[in-house]
Amino acid sequence: MQRKREREQQQLYLIEGAHVVQEALKQAKPQYLLATQAYATADWLQDWQADLIWISDEVAHALAETVTNQGIFAAMPLPAQVQPDTLTGSWLLLDRVQDPGNIGTMVRTADAAGLTGVVLGTGSVDQFSPKLIRSMQGSQFHIQVFSGALSEWIAKFKAIGTPVYGSELNPQAVSFREIQPAHNFALIMGNEGQGMSDTLLQQTDQNLFIPMQGAAESLNVAIAAGVLLFQLQAVDKD
Amino acid sequence: MQRKREREQQQLYLIEGAHVVQEALKQAKPQYLLATQAYATADWLQDWQADLIWISDEVAHALAETVTNQGIFAAMPLPAQVQPDTLTGSWLLLDRVQDPGNIGTMVRTADAAGLTGVVLGTGSVDQFSPKLIRSMQGSQFHIQVFSGALSEWIAKFKAIGTPVYGSELNPQAVSFREIQPAHNFALIMGNEGQGMSDTLLQQTDQNLFIPMQGAAESLNVAIAAGVLLFQLQAVDKD
Numbered sequence: 001m002q003r004k005r006e007r008e009q010q011q012l013y014l015i016e017g018a019h020v021v022q023e024a025l026k027q028a029k030p031q032y033l034l035a036t037q038a039y040a041t042a043d044w045l046q047d048w049q050a051d052l053i054w055i056s057d058e059v060a061h062a063l064a065e066t067v068t069n070q071g072i073f074a075a076m077p078l079p080a081q082v083q084p085d086t087l088t089g090s091w092l093l094l095d096r097v098q099d100p101g102n103i104g105t106m107v108r109t110a111d112a113a114g115l116t117g118v119v120l121g122t123g124s125v126d127q128f129s130p131k132l133i134r135s136m137q138g139s140q141f142h143i144q145v146f147s148g149a150l151s152e153w154i155a156k157f158k159a160i161g162t163p164v165y166g167s168e169l170n171p172q173a174v175s176f177r178e179i180q181p182a183h184n185f186a187l188i189m190g191n192e193g194q195g196m197s198d199t200l201l202q203q204t205d206q207n208l209f210i211p212m213q214g215a216a217e218s219l220n221v222a223i224a225a226g227v228l229l230f231q232l233q234a235v236d237k238d
Numbered sequence: 239m240q241r242k243r244e245r246e247q248q249q250l251y252l253i254e255g256a257h258v259v260q261e262a263l264k265q266a267k268p269q270y271l272l273a274t275q276a277y278a279t280a281d282w283l284q285d286w287q288a289d290l291i292w293i294s295d296e297v298a299h300a301l302a303e304t305v306t307n308q309g310i311f312a313a314m315p316l317p318a319q320v321q322p323d324t325l326t327g328s329w330l331l332l333d334r335v336q337d338p339g340n341i342g343t344m345v346r347t348a349d350a351a352g353l354t355g356v357v358l359g360t361g362s363v364d365q366f367s368p369k370l371i372r373s374m375q376g377s378q379f380h381i382q383v384f385s386g387a388l389s390e391w392i393a394k395f396k397a398i399g400t401p402v403y404g405s406e407l408n409p410q411a412v413s414f415r416e417i418q419p420a421h422n423f424a425l426i427m428g429n430e431g432q433g434m435s436d437t438l439l440q441q442t443d444q445n446l447f448i449p450m451q452g453a454a455e456s457l458n459v460a461i462a463a464g465v466l467l468f469q470l471q472a473v474d475k476d
Contacts, residue, residue, distance in 0.1 A: 105458050105461060108454055108457065108458065108461075109454075109457060109458070109461050111453060111454035112448075112450040112451070112454035112456075112457050113450075113451060114450075114451025139453075139454055142453035142454065177473070210350075210468070211473065212350040212351075212352075213350070213351060213352025213471070213473070215349060215377075215380035216346055216347075216349035216350035216377055216380065218350075219346065219347060219350050219464070220343050220346065220347070220460070222458070222460075222461060223343060223346075223347050223460060223461060223464040224464075226457070226461040226462075226464050226465050227464050227465055227468045230448070230465045230469075231468075233451070235415070235449065235451070
């Protein structure tokens with residue numbers, strides 16, 4: 001299940017680690033669970049005995065993509081690619097972002113900022129790749145994650161009056177500090193090296209930039225997303 | 239020069255890559271430069287011919303810590319550990335942050351946010367480790383970077399009236415949105431897993447947290463630093 005083609009043939013993807021497996025089991029029934037004897041007395045596994053296959057430490061080591069592993073894995077059914085129930089709320093759209101670590105960090109950040117969902121545009125990393133699954137650390141079970149053509153998503157957001165913001169390294173663009181926080185928006189972040197595509201930049205309502213005071217040439221894309229999301233997302237008073 | 243002991247014995251550290259080497263040469267004279275024939279006609283190297291040693295692609299490959307390399311390296315003199323000229327301005331202090339990638343990203347972010355400097359507290363990665371040097375991408379030549387005991391730095395900031403902010407995952411702490419942007423402050427970020435030490439949390443003026451709206455348990459430390467620095471740092475109007 002390390003490759004996209006195999007995942008699609010089997011209609012399964014693999015997650016690993018006790019915390020993320022527990023998050024996954026709150027959402028869906030696994031095809032099967034794999035665990036080492038270290039989990040023989042784990043309370044939270046008691047409900048899943050029928051789905052559980054015991055494995056040796058050697059098998060766990062071979063299954064894991066990382067040097068260290070926690071000895072527990074779940075093969076989860078690949079969800080049918082569905083449409084979101086609602087497009088209201090705030091969304092992060094990723095245009096050809098390449099690094100699974102950056103994408104996972106942005107999904108976690110979107111989760112922490114209270115967003116509704118994240119859309120991985122065509123040309124981004126596959127949503128179920130093991131590296132991305134690991135990097136999202138379970139946040140994909142807290143907020144909605146979709147894949148699709150961003151121009152179609154942009155059109156849908158505009159149709160319901162949700163402002164769509166692009167981001168670019170262009171001091172002629174609008175400073176992010178000028179945008180009033182809101183509960184409805186879509187923000188697009190672009191590729192690590194090239195930024196957003198020109199085509200998408202022309203489809204947005206406004207394009208934002210983060211003024212840089214120092215001599216730095218750019219911010220890491222996930223840092224920029226964090227700065228923008230915590231500015232754009234309206235915070236409800238307690 | 240991959241190990242701290244060797245760097246201290248030789249009083250040299252190694253940087254690699256054309257862009258970062260150029261940034262370094264603006265600041266200090268190298269002990270020597272190493273370049274492959276790919277740089278035989280590079281204009282910016284003409285002034286440094288006396289310091290230049292030509293190397294083969296094989297040597298470049300062996301020297302580089304990364305799989306791909308740009309074929310150019312500089313052995314730079316280890317700067318004497320000096321005190322900053324001034325403590326005014328805004329500073330980022332790192333308490334036992336472990337990951338060189340996170341530290342480098344925070345130095346770049348501090349640079350972009352217009353900070354004065356970054357202090358790596360005792361127990362952080364060595365300032366001249368190759369991984370950190372690579373991760374800072376030259377931002378260490380734009381802003382000041384020091385190493386030292388954070389409690390001493392905190393005392394110095396307090397002595398000149400600069401507010402010192404800690405950061406913690408504690409909803410009882412002060413929301414970062416309540417702090418007015420300023421040109422003088424010191425912000426402390428803590429270890430990836432454990433956060434700031436209790437001892438340092440007690441030495442600050444105020445401890446800040448980032449309210450999380452989603453179900454996420456924490457933000458990546460570099461993302462949190464980005465969100466806080468772009469809020470705390472006062473922006474001069476054009």
